[in-house]
Amino acid sequence: MADDIGDLMFQAIERGDYNTVEHYVNTYSLNHCAAWDDGYALLKHSLEKGQREISMFLLKDNLKLNPYFDPFFGFNEDKTPLHIAIEKYDMEIIQKLLDKGANVNIRDANYKTPLYFAVCNKDMELIQMLLDKGAEVNKQIYYDSSCTNYLNIAVQTKHIHVVQMLLDKGAYVNGCDTNSKTPLHFAVQNNNMEMVQMLLDNGAYVNSCDTNGKTPLQIAVQNN
Known part of the structure; x- marks a missing residue:
């Protein structure tokens, strides 16, 4: 049953079915099944699919925002929700992610941090936002x-x-x-x-x- 609901949730996100997503979140907890990863996988999927309304809804909940980091192997995430939000240049979602505890210094699979993209794009507003949230200016990249x-x-x-x-x-x-x-x-x-x-x-x-x-x-x- 958990696997069925898990799959249906991802399908609902992909087609932008806000009501179904809202129903599942209100009916089941975000740790209902492993695939949801305490909401992390759901948020990432909604951001990747450009489902902004669903992303904003998920961010109202107490969900996981950062992937597990292995001190020896790092992590094999291509992009985190924060990286995706920066890629799409959604400043409101970026701010919400940071306010709720997204790791401002986290690297993607290519060892790129959020500040890296902001500096490369010469984006003063985003740079300031990241610095205000504790981005490390002397990090090696x-x-x-x-x-x-x-x-x-x-x-x-x-x-x-x-x-x-x-x-x-x-x-x-x-x-x-x-x-x-x-x-x-x-x-x-x-x-x-x-x-x-x-x-x-x-x-x-x-x-x-x-x-x-x-x-x-x-x-x-x-x-x-």
Whole structure:
């Protein structure tokens, strides 16, 4: 019986049958069957299928918002509900997820965090929302086949206001990527003098060597 109800619930979500979903939630608990995963799987399914009204209804309940995380193997979720909401750019649902306890620093299967997507998209409003909820500004992430940090990405994408926001929140100005390149390396390479000055004003080292033995100062001399 539990399996039958479980399947029927997913089918109701997929076709956007709000009344049936409401009936099952009110009749059975969110831990009615393992497949519902305390509501986590239901919410994820409704978000993936674009069933916003059902997603908002589910978020009224006390449901599970974060997947199980194994300290050795991580988790194999492609995307969490928070990642999906960010992908769909639904700010109301993003805020509700964060307010109800969604992990703001959680990674997807590709080790991407919510803040990663916000920084890459140069989305000031979303960045601020995530930072206000405790997003870690110095977390190591993957970008363009390299292990790096948010400040490096912001410099590479040439968004000075995002760079300033991250610095104001304590981003390490000399944090480097896999190739030992710092934000100043990228700012100099881009010949972005305003960005260079901002980083220098915040304590950037001009003599930090990357894996090719090049410092920002040497790159600046070569560029000129």
